[in-house]
Amino acid sequence: MRVMVFGMMDESKAGAMEPTPEMLEGFAAMDRFTEELVEAGVFIAAAGLKPSAESKRIVTDGVSRTVIDGPFAEARELVVGFSIWEVKDMDEAMAWAQRSPLMGPGVMEIRPFYEAADLADYVTPEDLAAPRDGERGRLGVA
Secondary structure, eight states: OEEEEEEEEEHHHHTOOOOOHHHHHHHHHHHHHHHHHHHTTOEEEEEEOOOGGGOEEEEEOSSOEEEEESOOTTOSEEEEEEEEEEOSSHHHHHHHHHHSOOOSSOEEEEEEOOOGGGGTTTSOHHHHHSOOOHHHHHSSOO
């Protein structure tokens, strides 16, 4: 099963990216942890995200779209990074997450991806059996 691991922090703490000794050690610890994930065959992808001041949102009411520039005043916790892991089950995902280095106060959320079998009620058996070649099928069932 594939899961996405979201790292979330309070925006006021997430924006402080000063290269302090603690921050540098945190990045080094995360790099070591990522290497463990790679060696175990769990790691698929990961990235950190810039603060919401550099972000945009598109809000839709179902008919039209409105673009909103960051920062987002109403946001308390923002996604500051993500990882995608291939694990045998949620218990394995939780075991890896428990070993993840602490990068300050925040929240980790682990959510499973929809797999092809989860969509059996929505697509034909032929569509489920069709291989997804190229970039489109690399990370998901879309």
